[in-house]
Amino acid sequence: MTTISQANPAAAETEPLPEQQLRPRSYWPFVLPALIVVLAVIVFPWVFTIWMSLNEWKVGSSTAFVGLANYLRLPTDPRFIEAIGHTLLYTVLSVVFPVIFGTLAAVVFHAQFPFRGFLRAVFIMPMMATPVAVALVWTMMFHPQLGVLNYLLSLVGIPPQLWVFHPATVIPSLVLVETWHWTPLVMLIVLGGIAAIPTEPYESAKIDGATHWQMFRYITLPLIAPFLFIAAMIRTIDAVKSFDTIFAITQGGPGSASETINLYLYSVAFVYYDLGYGSAIAVVFFALIVVLAAVLLYLRQRTLWTEIGGGA
């Protein structure tokens, strides 16, 4: 390294060509430190998790290779099956609502108005705020007797709710928090999409007497569709993995009514210290996320294809 850095101009002149020097291989020293870190904290844990999932591995007792036994336990574990249901419900709702509200918010933020920059900063605050701190305040707001939400409902004549304290309403209540939290991210992604639309279609539509709704429906929406897919995909990945909000507000309760796969994984691994079984859940969980992401990608390809097909 030192010899290279001390290379004198004369030597450089005799060297072949700059193109030769820009060979890909010579950038490896830049990547190497990060590669070591990534191998240590990302790749190694992955390989080790797969190995652990094939073992009976409990903290404080000896380990034994059991093959696929941990995986075979999963379909017969009612709590795991239930957790899959909770996760899917939670995810679908936590994708649909933020995407709808985020798109509407993006349309509004695309307009020009005073203090737009500052208001955008305010709008994205929920997404940046510390999730646990936010969850704590939501817990207070959900309180059936003292919470401000039931007071607000009473103003419009709706009877008080139990929110996160009742099995039937706990998931929708948590989705409310998740929607509040992550609508801004959808807004930012969609706003980027809207900003990229040229103005000509709107101008000709205006001349033809189109209403705002028609312009949104027939110009904006088709053109931002790819961004909606990206937003939906990111939202899906994050909603499936959601942990902080659920853990801090309900810890999966009441009972196990809001226990998603991620929360069950936490209990198995770090409450019961059954690390082998926990690893198997982690592997299956990861596979589920990959499948969900792949399905969305497939849907996106299909719509692109039909769009092109329809246009031709």
Added chain:
Amino acid sequence: MSVRQLLGKIGLAFAVLVIVSPAILFFLWMASLSVKFEIDNAAYPPVFIPEHFAWKNYTDVLSSNRFVTYFFNSLIVTGSATALAMLVGVPAGYGIARMAAHRSAIVILIARITPGLSYLIPLFLMFQWLGLLGTLVPQIIIHLVITVPIVIWIMIGYFETTPLELEEAATIDGATRWQVFRHVALPVARPGLAVAFILAVIFSWNNFVFGIVLAGRETRTLPVAVYNMISFDQLSWGPLAAAALIVTFPVLLLTVFAQRQIVAGLTAGAVKGG
């Protein structure tokens, strides 16, 4: 025409008000909870602005020894994890961008979609074997899972857009690859450095799941400390809300002052930690 324009403006103002009010009202209510005595927090109908402000909620939180410890824990964990990530991640982003090794970005994608908990199981065991539990080292290392991908991802984006001509000219003048990086590429990518740094800091600061597993009594970070206050202190809302606001206040401040960078970073990579 002007009536229609006026109506349009009023409509827009109303729409803006509707979409920012959930955020504004939430944080105002959080602030309100944090400056009220218990009697006002338990009042029905709720009191928004109390007659007597309970500033004591804040002094109570700040004057407790533990809170200061936890604040410094958070500072050390986030500071170290971000500094290390910048140190290895910025050159890596440069290398990947120049080698056009787009496939290597898949590792970062995988890191992005992996649930944080699945890193915890093997690393928890590792730290136990190495006897590191009880120190801040495990948390610093595991926070790299969040910060390194963010930094690499954002820096790839920035280095890909910086012009190659300057670097080629410097190379012809006899600069080494390292000198080109240090004196040509890095200064041009300075806005990207700010974006990567800010996002890494925020997502590391906010992280909760790593702390609840790895932190002991003395090594809690602020989000974990605040969570532990919930379980023991269910009924004193004032100090709890004050603590929550103190934890998240630096992040909110950063959001307002660095919103341009944050928006650029989030829309470029659409990254999120954990």
